[in-house]
Amino acid sequence: MTKFCFSVILFAYSAFAQEDFKNKIVEPLQKNNLYFEKAFVHTNKTTYLDDDVIWFQAYVADNNNLPSNKTTLLYVNLTDSGGQVIASKNIFISNGIGVGEFDIANINGSGQYFIQAYTNNMRNFGDANFFIKEINVIKEPSVTDKSIRNEYDIQFFPESGYLLDDTENVLGIKLLTNGKGTDFTGRIINSKNQEITRFKNKYSGLSSCKFKYASGESYQAIIETNDTIIKLKIPESEKRELLLAVDNSNQQLEIELKAPEKLVQELNKHNFTLLFHQNHTIIDYFQIDPKSMINKKIEIDKQQLKNGVNTITLFKNYEPIAERKFYIDNQLDELSVSLEKDNSKNDSIVCNLKILNKDKPLKSRLSISVLPESTADFNETTTIKSAFLLTPYVTGYIENPGYYFDPKNPKRLEHLDLLLLTQGFVRYSFTEMVTAFNPKPVYEFELGFKLKGTVSPLATNYLGLIAKNNTLIQKIYLKNSNSFEFNKLLLYRNDAVKISFLSAENEAFQPEKIRLNTVEKSTFPKINRYKISAPKKELFTEKQYEEYKYYYGTRLNEITIKSKKSSKNSIRLDKLAKKYRSKVFDIGAYYEIEMPEDSRKNNELFMSFFLRNQGIRMVNWKGIEDYLEVSYGTEAALYVNGRRITATELSTLSLKMKDVEAVMKQPFKNYIKYQVFTNERYNNDIVELFDEFIVTNAYDRSKKYYTPAFNHKRPSGFMEMDWKTNLTTDNNGRSAFKIVKTDVTQKTIFSIQGLSEDGVLISEIIVK
Structure with missing residues (x-):
């Protein structure tokens, strides 16, 4: 066998032909390469009940797996199996990382749903590069419908495409x-x-x-x-001349160009070249001498190739005629992830994480899902490795892509090569290949949001965007135009902003007329998938299924006993409980206070209504502080959006009735707790010097993770312990974090995903 190294071409062939291929093929393919981005979303679980929250950390990287600094906006959608968008989030990305969540209380029906993520720049490369992850939502168990007719899809993929x-x-x-x-x-x-x-x-x-x-x-x-x-x-x-065959099972990559012996002499009349590339990057190329290389194996050193999915394209006279994808894993056993638990604390466990790469400390940013070992259906089918090393470089849907990167699967690389074999060869001309390599940059990078509009009449050429605390966000020069555009804004959805003319000394005065362009971005694409039915009985162990029946059966029986049909009040109370659970953990223990509908439309101060409606009085204690008294010996505690209103704030609370969505009450033996929840327009510290505009197309604020309150009816297989985001390892590759101490006899699953500052991917599942 002949051994080839890319740096030296070890055969006597025309240097002119080699240079000609470079000018006609290589240079056009590399002429206008766009910056390539890819995304990954790590969720805290893979299977959810209908009262769960999907917590996630998102990662955005470039073609070399380095954290992307080109984009600060990632679109994350929750869709059903038909591709219909159920909820959408605009996630702020900083140094390649962002966090968010989806409340799935309003999802209708059990089954498979999808997390979809993309940046605006990723749209230049088509929706095949978008990140997609399956999750399961279970509302109640179902039994397989044996009457469903199976649909079969069988495809054949010749290795060279023919x-x-x-x-x-x-x-x-x-x-x-x-x-x-x-x-x-x-x-x-x-x-x-x-x-x-x-x-x-x-x-x-x-x-x-x-x-x-x-x-x-x-x-x-x-x-x-x-x-x-x-x-x-x-x-x-x-009627072809050559077959391209690849054997990736050995230490060296083996390539063979096969042809019937009777055709070998005829092949000398043509130029054949092998081009090696990954995605939109040329690795190297060399030309084939038919006399000495047909029907003989060529060995290539895998270290000369890029880690991940590579592609060989065979050219005949400057046109592609065959293609084969293969995977190179040059990072086997280089990464070491260890975790130790310290149970010495009374109420918590300290976890010490250490990450080494090639025995050297690795600085990285991580997210960790912490689950009890009893967690049902935990299957990390999509990992940061599969999202960054596999799915962006292949077409079509991949079932369980994470399997190919789990070292516990001894045949994973063999099966991965089989997967890439079934990619086939998409026949295209060289012109079409150039277009695929160099898509036109239709969609730009997004570094924040834009705010466009017009003001009139034009009082000055300086216009300012002002925050809720009256600080200047951005100042622009209008150039005698009534149109304005603020760029690269770090604004969050439902923030209130004001627009003002500014003098040279930044003195503000209000425009007479302001018109904003509030066109929302469309969400796309729809995901074409087979619609998969709800989780089936045979997917669970007998114990898990009995837990399901107990959990859901009990709930349904209680509803039936109370009422055949839920009242409007109970439906509203349920919605309020789900909406504000993150602010008030025991929200289910409260009931709503009825308020006249017209009371929510006026400018009356809430405290005036509240004291009058509830028969409460404000009492001053020894001239030091105020407190609320319901009756002698019974005090009241007031909370707004989950935050306790202090004694010094009671008399100065500027909340108006028009800003109140709901008031809820929970009585105790010697005091009563009141929870007030405000509508979206409310913002307690806005000074209304100018008209306020509520920003709708902006980043979504992430909520603070909370562990769901214990529910003895909840199946034990769906409990969760913790969810850690924005963890970082230090210069020694170490990070420490706490988790709540639970049953010490049960082991814990730590699903660790992350990205280092120099592009090393971390994907580990540790059971301790």
Whole structure:
């Protein structure tokens, strides 16, 4: 065998042809490469009940897995299986990291849902590069409907994109049942019903086989799955010269260009070149000498290639004729992640995390999901490694991409190569290849939000955007135009801002007329998936299923006993409880105080209404502080949006009735707690010198994570312990964090995902 190194071409071939290929092929492909971004969203769990919150940390990186500094805005959508957007978040990205959450209380029905994420720049490369992750939501268990008819999708993938006569061909086979990979066996027969070869499912509906395609023959595949026999015709051979075959199972990458011996002499009339590339980056290329290299194996040092998915494209006379993707893993066993638990504290456990790369400390940013070992259905099907090293470089849907990066799976790389074999060759001309390599930059990077509009009449050329505390956010020069545009704004949804003309000395005065352009961005794309039914009984252990029946059955029975139909008040109370659970952990113990509808529309101070409506009086204690008294010996505590109003704030609370959404009450033996929740327009410290504008198209503020309150009816398999975001390791590669101490006899699952400042990906599941 001949061994090749990219830095030196070890064969006598025309230097002119080599230079010609560089000018005609390589340079046009590299001419206008766009900055490439990819996204990953790590969620705190993979399966949720309908009263859960989906907490997540998002990562955005470039083609080299370095944290992206080009974008500060990531769009994250929650969609159903049909691609319909249920909820959308604008996540602020700082140095490649952002956090957020979805409240799924309003999701209708059990089943599979999807987290979708993309930056504006990612849209330049098509929606195939968008991040997509499946999650499961369970409202109640369901039993499989045996009457559902299976739908089969069977595809054949010749290794070079075609089959060649009188040559050993490699054929990839993919079989999906109702959109999921399934077990199968099969064989190929010729026109005389003679068996040529056999194959069977190796992993997730994927298989392959080898057979020599005899000239003038036709072939048929007979596949058996789910007690069903399916017969399909194998694609016919094509009038081609060469097959591109790749063997990635050894230490060296082996490439072979196969051709019938009778055609080898004819091949000398053409130029053949192998181009190695990853995504939109050229790695190297070399030309083929048909006399010495056809039907012989060529070895390539894998260290010369990029980590992740690489592509070889075979050119004939400057046109691509065959292609093959393969995976290079040059980082095996280089990363070490260890975690130790210190149980010496009374109420918590201190966890000490240490990360080394090539035995050197690694500075990184992490998110960690902390779950009890009993957690049901925990399956991290999508990891930062699969999101950054695999899915952006392949087309189509990948079932359980995280499997290929779990070192516990001994055949993962073999199965990954099988997956890439079934990618096939998308036939295109060189012109189309250049377009794919260099898409036009239609969508720009987004560093914050824009605020556009017009003001009139034009009193001065300086316009200022003012925050709620009357600090200047941004000052622009209008150039004698009534139109304005503030750029790169770090604003959050429902923030109140004011727009003012400014003098040279920054003295503010109000415009007579302001008109804002508040056009919202559209959400896209819809995800094309098979619609998957709700979780089925056979997916659970008997114990888990009994827990489901107990949990949901008890809830339904209670509802039936109380009322056949929920009242409007109970529905509203349920909505309020779900909405404000993050602010008040025991919100379910409160009941709402009825208020006249017109009271919410006037400018009356809330305290005036509150004292009058509830028969409460404000009492001053020894001239030192005020407090609220319901009756002698019974005090009242007032909270606004979950925050206790202090004694010094009671007499100065400027909250108006028009800003109140709900007032709730919880009585105790010697005092009463009142919770006041405000509507979206309320902001206690805005000085109304100018008209206020509520920002709707802006970043979404992330809430602080809270562990759900204990519920003895909740299935134990769906409890969670903690969710850690924005963790960082120091110069020694260490990070320490606390988790709540629970049952010491039960082990804990730590699902760790992260990204180092120099592009190393961290993906570990540790059970301690």
